[in-house]
Amino acid sequence: MYELFIHQWKEKVRSSFWQKNIFLNILLGILGLYFVANIVVVSLFADKILLKIYTDRNVVEAFTGLLFYYFSFDLIVRFLFQQLPTISIQPYLTLPIKKSLLLHYPLLRSITSFFNVFAVLLFLPFFIKNIWFTQSFQFSFTWIIIALSLVGTNNFLNFSLKKYFSKIPLLILTFLGALALIIYLDITNVYSFSDYFAEVVYYLSANSLFVILPVSILALSYYSAYSFLRNHAYIEDPHSKAAAKSAGLTIFDQFGEIGQLIGLEVKMVLRNKRPKSLLYIGGFFVLYGFMFYRKENLEDYFIMSFMGLLLTSWFSINYGQYLFSWESAYFDAILANKIGSFNYIKSKHLFFSLTSILGYLTILPYAFISYKIALINAAFLVFNIGITSVIILFFCLFNKSYIDLGKSQMMNFQGTGVVQYLLLIPIAGLPFLIAFLCNALGGLQYYYYAIAAVGFLGIVFNKNIIQSIANKFERRKYKMAAGFREK
Amino acid sequence: MIEIIDLKKIYGSNTALSIDKLKIDKNEFIGLVGNNGAGKTTLLSLILDLIKPTAGCVKSKSIKVSASNDWKNYTGSFLNEGFLIPFLTPVEFLEFIGNLHGKNSADVSNFLNENVHFFDKDAFSNKYNRELSSGNKNKIGILASFLSMPELLILDEPFANLDPSSQSWLKSKLKKLNSEGTTILISSHDLKHVTEVCSRIILLEGGHVIQDASTSSDTLVELERYFEV
Numbered sequence: 203m204y205e206l207f208i209h210q211w212k213e214k215v216r217s218s219f220w221q222k223n224i225f226l227n228i229l230l231g232i233l234g235l236y237f238v239a240n241i242v243v244v245s246l247f248a249d250k251i252l253l254k255i256y257t258d259r260n261v262v263e264a265f266t267g268l269l270f271y272y273f274s275f276d277l278i279v280r281f282l283f284q285q286l287p288t289i290s291i292q293p294y295l296t297l298p299i300k301k302s303l304l305l306h307y308p309l310l311r312s313i314t315s316f317f318n319v320f321a322v323l324l325f326l327p328f329f330i331k332n333i334w335f336t337q338s339f340q341f342s343f344t345w346i347i348i349a350l351s352l353v354g355t356n357n358f359l360n361f362s363l364k365k366y367f368s369k370i371p372l373l374i375l376t377f378l379g380a381l382a383l384i385i386y387l388d389i390t391n392v393y394s395f396s397d398y399f400a401e402v403v404y405y406l407s408a409n410s411l412f413v414i415l416p417v418s419i420l421a422l423s424y425y426s427a428y429s430f431l432r433n434h435a436y437i438e439d440p441h442s443k444a445a446a447k448s449a450g451l452t453i454f455d456q457f458g459e460i461g462q463l464i465g466l467e468v469k470m471v472l473r474n475k476r477p478k479s480l481l482y483i484g485g486f487f488v489l490y491g492f493m494f495y496r497k498e499n500l501e502d503y504f505i506m507s508f509m510g511l512l513l514t515s516w517f518s519i520n521y522g523q524y525l526f527s528w529e530s531a532y533f534d535a536i537l538a539n540k541i542g543s544f545n546y547i548k549s550k551h552l553f554f555s556l557t558s559i560l561g562y563l564t565i566l567p568y569a570f571i572s573y574k575i576a577l578i579n580a581a582f583l584v585f586n587i588g589i590t591s592v593i594i595l596f597f598c599l600f601n602k603s604y605i606d607l608g609k610s611q612m613m614n615f616q617g618t619g620v621v622q623y624l625l626l627i628p629i630a631g632l633p634f635l636i637a638f639l640c641n642a643l644g645g646l647q648y649y650y651y652a653i654a655a656v657g658f659l660g661i662v663f664n665k666n667i668i669q670s671i672a673n674k675f676e677r678r679k680y681k682m683a684a685g686f687r688e689k
Numbered sequence: 690m691i692e693i694i695d696l697k698k699i700y701g702s703n704t705a706l707s708i709d710k711l712k713i714d715k716n717e718f719i720g721l722v723g724n725n726g727a728g729k730t731t732l733l734s735l736i737l738d739l740i741k742p743t744a745g746c747v748k749s750k751s752i753k754v755s756a757s758n759d760w761k762n763y764t765g766s767f768l769n770e771g772f773l774i775p776f777l778t779p780v781e782f783l784e785f786i787g788n789l790h791g792k793n794s795a796d797v798s799n800f801l802n803e804n805v806h807f808f809d810k811d812a813f814s815n816k817y818n819r820e821l822s823s824g825n826k827n828k829i830g831i832l833a834s835f836l837s838m839p840e841l842l843i844l845d846e847p848f849a850n851l852d853p854s855s856q857s858w859l860k861s862k863l864k865k866l867n868s869e870g871t872t873i874l875i876s877s878h879d880l881k882h883v884t885e886v887c888s889r890i891i892l893l894e895g896g897h898v899i900q901d902a903s904t905s906s907d908t909l910v911e912l913e914r915y916f917e918v
Contacts, residue, residue: 455788459788459789462785462788462789466774466777466785469776469777469781470776473776473817474776531771531775532771532772532773532774532775533771534739534768534769534771534772535771535772535773535774537737537738537739538737538739538761538764538766538768538772539761539786539789540758540761540762540789540790540837541761541789542758543758607775607776608819680739680740680741683739683740684740687771
């Protein structure tokens with residue numbers, strides 16, 4: 203088992219990604235530490251925050267109640283993003299190593315996943331400050347065991363849920379819908395699951411023997427995940443029995459070479475784990491509107507610009523920053539086949555435009571708050587089609603990192619380079635520059651018109667811009683292809 | 690058809706390929722042989738404009754391949770798995786390649802029916818390319834390469850990972866394509882296959898052309914003697 207962990211560690215540190223991007227490693231290290239510090243600080247000062255929200259409630263009781271939400275959301279997010287740890291044991295299956303050991307290994311390895319580390323960082327400082335030093339040993343001991351058992355249960359339960367639900371996609375929606383309904387009923391005080399959850403935890407914490415219950419649930423979830431792995435521990439691709447999905451996507455084929463390339467891009471997004479998970483993440487972006495689209499923010503240029511830009515281009519920015527890298531596994535096929543550079547780049551631009559329009563339609567209901575939202579977002583839609591998307595296209599010509607389409611997006615930095623950071627400067631900076639110029643000329647009230655006008659100019663000159671990007675692509679393609687071949 | 694002039698590919702201090710002059714005439718069937726690192730794949734990649742030469746150039750029909758995409762209209766190729774689109778089913782992939790050359794689904798279906806002994810599409814209709822075995826991946830790539838009946842066909846180790854029946858079928862198919870006018874350039878480690886089907890053998894070693902001659906009844910023995918350790 204120890205050797206397997208060592209191999210796992212070597213796999214991480216010896217991957218070409220970590221060896222190539224020293225600057226990025228340092229940056230990610232700093233960001234990681236900053237992230238950890240943030241969680242720890244939130245946990246340490248959670249009591250102060252809770253006292254302000256729940257003035258008449260015990261802090262530990264309030265925190266325990268909130269754990270209900272945490273575990274519900276945790277299960278949803280894990281379900282969408284946490285990867286099954288099955289593939290890593292494949293090279294060892296034919297070696298003289300006990301099969302049971304090989305099956306326990308990935309499960310035990312999953313304990314160190316981001317989701318579990320996050321939970322421990324969030325719970326532990328609060329626990330030490332507010333429970334360990336103030337409550338009885340019995341209560342403290344039982345409380346932390348329950349909390350950690352539930353983290354572990356979610357970890358292993360997720361693997362089993364994926365197994366059963368993957369066969370019937372409708373069940374996934376039912377499961378997610380049920381969880382969302384429970385949370386909604388709780389928030390609207392129709393039925394307070396969180397209070398009930400806190401009561402149960404308190405009841406169990408009153409007697410150390412009751413610790414058996416959460417630990418048993420944890421053991422059961424572990425056994426269920428183990429059984430799943432045992433039944434699938436053969437070299438057989440998990441998708442092998444699945445029929446080809448989105449097979450009917452032939453609508454684009456009638457639009458010639460460009461349509462075909464867009465169709466290929468759509469299939470790539472829908473059939474591969476990492477790009478597909480960006481669609482799920484997009485769902486969260488759309489919800490930002492509930493936070494920011496308030497009557498008092500309608501005159502705030504900064505907030506409205508930020509939201510307009512983000513909500514109409516979340517997919518093209520998120521997906522587009524890795525453009526070309528998505529095709530790294532078959533980039534040679536693109537180069538060697540009869541695909542013209544102009545059409546290739548044009549198809550990418552049209553794909554971005556389509557996703558921006560879809561993004562705009564998705565957030566159109568926010569117009570019920572104010573019609574101004576729809577108009578401002580329309581200006582940014584034009585800006586994104588004319589300007590943002592071509593900026594992304596140009597910058598991505600300098601990205602030559604390979605991406606494994608089958609890996610999860612969560613905490614996955616493969617394909618990330620300096621380009622992704624530089625890209626944000628013109629995307630975010632240009633609207634500010636336009637606002638600055640409007641203000642300097644004494645016409646800030648015309649800012650949104652200016653945004654739309656600049657975007658419109660981008661659309662008018664689109665053919666020339668795409669042609670110059672295609673020319674640049676012709677010069678850059680060798681370096682890009684060489685980079686993509688270095689997996 | 691193909692003209693190579695002062696072609697060099699250098700990686701750091703390592704010269705992967707250095708060929709002063711090499712011509713491939715229309716309707717030739719050429720086999721590239723050589724040990725690992727001899728420069729076979731590098732040469733094929735340079736002809737397909739997949740890598741940039743350090744010096745010199747490759748011309749196809751008298752036009753530099755790096756200066757125009759015209760060669761893509763009449764060239765079919767398959768070098769490795771990177772030429773397959775992993776998330777498409779075999780039929781979808783062939784339709785994609787076929788459509789680029791103006792063929793519709795019915796044309797592709799007919800093509801698959803004609804070549805059913807090489808690849809049975811019905812057995813893999815629900816699988817994506819990434820889920821196929823190495824042999825079947827090769828078959829799909831090879832089929833895609835001559836789907837458009839190209840004037841020039843370039844294949845890197847086409848017999849690798851194929852079962853004996855498929856190897857036999859492929860040899861016949863390549864001979865037939867060549868007899869119908871297709872210029873073919875293949876690389877292979879299988880000296881028997883390559884001497885059997887090719888009319889000219891180019892032996893590479895350390896990035897240089899060591900021998901370039903027409904195939905004769907003695908070629909196989911000579912090559913086997915050359916590669917003897």
